[in-house]
Amino acid sequence: MAASGSGTPTGHDVIHVAAADHVDALIDEISQRGERVVAVADDLVFVAGAARPAAWARNSWLAPRTITIDSIGDGARALRALQRNWTLHRVAHHRRAQLIADRLPPIRFRALTFPADPPTAPLGGWTLWDRHTLIASPVTTSAFADGTPAFVEDRDNPPNRAYLKLWEALTLARRRPGPGDRCLDLGAAPGGWTWVLAALGATVISVDRAELAPALADRPEVAHRAGDAFAVRAADVGAVDWICSDLIAYPERLLELARYWCAACPRAAVIITVKCQGPVDAALCARFLAIPGARLLHLAHNKHELTFFRLPEGGPPEAACAVDTTD
Structure with missing residues (x-):
């Protein structure tokens, strides 16, 4: 595998930016489905073949190109000639890369105030491979800086920090529950996800052996049921529009959970956290x-x-590589 500065990678069609600390999981995912990894540099994974969704990538560069530059100004001009908006991914030559970035049109990456929609402006990704070589893609799967959304956090009301996962999931889903929707939150306690759903105006049936945080349990939108979240069936709760779960369990059990609720409620939106135990099983x-x-x-x-x-309409495009790569 190549590393930055050991020669510019060739023969690749897409570059994935691995999720933090999950380069190995991304490589396993790509290899398991028969794709060829041609180079790895830090958290950049260069892959040959048509772009396909990569679960362990926080961003994917779908139209990468290598650009030779003579100077800092030349690098900035080359990027501006492709498009306006860029985010720098730092791999090497950090000072020189920053000097190029300083000459690009500024972008204010503001933290989102939930509920909010993702930015819609195209955002390219680039890195400085060596002093005279840029690797840049004007087309990426994420409109967030380096594929990492940030939110204005609520440090007072949620019962735990798990709420941020659902904020992000609903933002990427481009849809969210609201008044008139019935939501099922499996494994709810202490209630971070239930808090999000109720704050949006939805009715929430929460299920857990443990109790919800007292302030949340008293809300009129929330009906808590004590019991095993894996034992709940559709007939027990009636029609629901959303099924959500942040349960801590082995992934095999969560697969069973996902299969059951997707089949039992084919028109509902389903969002489930899949906890990985030890090495990630790509299969x-x-x-x-x-x-x-x-x-x-x-x-x-x-x-x-x-x-x-x-999700009924398909789900986050970030997980589908459903982006036009034509110039």
Whole structure:
């Protein structure tokens, strides 16, 4: 595998930016489905072949090109000639790369105030491979700086920080529940996800052996049921529009959960955190993706886990590589 400065990679068609600390998981995912990794540099994984979704990538560069430059100004001009908006991915030659970035049109990457929609302006990704070589892609899968959304956090009201995962998931989903929607939150306690759903005006049925945080349990939109979240069936709760779960469990059990609710409620939106135990089983991830309409994505607020989406309209485009790469 090549490293930055050891020769510019060739023969690649897409570059994935791996989720933090998950380069190996990304490589395993890509290799398991038969694609060829041609180079790796830090968290950049260069892949030959048509772009396909990569769950362990926080961003994918879908139209990468190598550009030879003579100077800092030449590098900035080359990027501006391709498009306006760029985000720098730092691999090497950090000072020189920053001097090039300083000559590009400024972009204000503001933290989102939830609920909000992702930015819509195209955002390219680039890195300085060596002093005279840029690698840049004007087309990427994420409109966030280096594929990492940030939110204005609520440090007072949520019962735990898990709420940030659902904020991010709903933002990337481009849809969210609201008044009139019935939501099922499996494994809810202490209630971070239930808090998000109720704050949006939805009715929430929360299920957990443990109790919700007292302030949340008293809300009129929330009906808490004590019990095993894996034992709940559709007949127990009636029609629901959203099924959400941040349960801590082995991924095989979460696969069963996803399969059941996707089949039992084919028109509902399903969002489930898939907790990975130890080394990531790429074949198991493929079994999640075998569920019709499924998408998997590592969120910026995930740890050693992925987020499973099954949404009526398809789900986050970031998990589909459904981007036009033509100039």
